[in-house]
Amino acid sequence: MNILAEMLLNEPAPMAIWAALMLLTLPALVVLANPEGVRNPRLALLETANFVRRYRERREARRARWRAEVARTARYAQEVRVAATRAAGAVERWQRHWQATADRVDAAGAxxxxxxxxxxRSRAAAAFGAPWTPQDPAEYASRERFLHERVRAAVSRNELPVSxxxxxxxxRAGWDARLHPVEQELVxxxxxxxxxxxxxxxxxxxERAAWHDVQLARRxxxxxxxxxxxxxxxxxxxxxxxLDADRAVRLADLHHGRA
Structure with missing residues (x-):
């Protein structure tokens, strides 16, 4: 590529001047180059004008397609970046959830x-046997109250389910109010x-399920x-x-002009 061509490709002002000169001289060149144009210059000029119009339309259509493709690609990139940012936020939330489950494991284990x-300790104490107590209705009622109080207190501390x-x-379910309080305590x-x-x-x-979800969110x-x-x-x-395609169009116009 010579210096003139490089200047025309990189500098828009010389290219615009060159294109204007080409458009001004093109009708005369077409008329002189075509014998029919010499006999009927009006028809030759109309054909030249139509040719220039179609060329401009094709060129603008190509540029429009390029611009639309660039816009679609940029929009997709932005959408994916937004999705990645949201995914990062989801990872942080899953990590907090996993940390909470890990803390519950520690607390439940303790x-x-x-x-x-x-x-x-209760098993060791029960090994000595329960002390004797009179077995009468009052004793049975006392044992029943004792068992109910112990279970109700354990439920209130979340040590037993409400059921x-x-x-x-x-x-039912193995609970026997007739047992001695020592045995009931063991139960x-x-x-x-x-x-x-x-x-x-x-x-x-x-906790394991939460950790699995964290790994999925990270991936x-x-x-x-x-x-x-x-x-x-x-x-x-x-x-x-x-940009390169636009320069290629300029180079093609330059070659056509030189030809």
């Missing part, structure tokens, strides 16, 4: 271990330890970030391509 130790109170009032401590162990195991399962966020970077790269390359 409560269960304490209840299990209490049950162990346990209904079971003990109905005398209550065992039920509390077993229930809190189930709560602890459920907390572990919830989704990372995938969207990679897609956003790729889309932004494509949008930048499309912009450069649009």
């Amino acid at each position: 409560v269960w271990r304490e209840a299990d130790a209490r049950w162990t 346990a109170l209904a079971d003990v009032l109905a005398g 209550v401590h065992r039920a509390v330890a077993e229930h809190l162990e189930r709560v602890y195991r459920a907390a572990i399962a919830a 989704g966020r990372d995938s969207l970030r990679r897609e956003a970077a790729l889309a932004e790269s494509r949008a930048s390359s499309r912009t450069v391509t649009d």
Whole structure:
């Protein structure tokens, strides 16, 4: 490429002047180059004007398509970037949720271990046997009140489910109000330890599920970030391509003019 061509491609003002000169001289060149144009210059000028009009329309259509494609690519890149930002926020929320479940695991484990130790102590005390008490209606009523109070207190501390109170009032699910208070205490401590162990195991399962969700959210966020970077790269390359294509059109016009 010579110096003149390079200047025309890079500087818009010389190119505009060159194009204007070409448009002004093109009708005369067409008339002189075509014998029919010499005999009928009016027809030749009309054909030239139509040719120039169609050329401009095609050129503008190409540029419009390029601009539309660049706009679509940039819009897609922006949408993916927004989605990646939202995914990052979702990861933070899932991490907070997972941390909360992990804290519940620690708390449930501590409560269960304490209840299990209490049950162990109750078993050791029950090994000596329950003291003798008279077995009369008043004693049975006292034992029943004792059991109900112990279960109600455990339910209020969330050491037993609410359903346990209904079971003990109905005398089902292993609850026996006729047992000695020492034996009833052992039964209550065992039920509390077993229930809190189930709560602890459920907390572990919830923590694992929450961690799995965190991992999924992270993978989704990372995938969207990679897609956003790729889309932004494509949008930048499309912009450069649009500029290069416009220069290519200028070069083609220059070659046609020189021909």
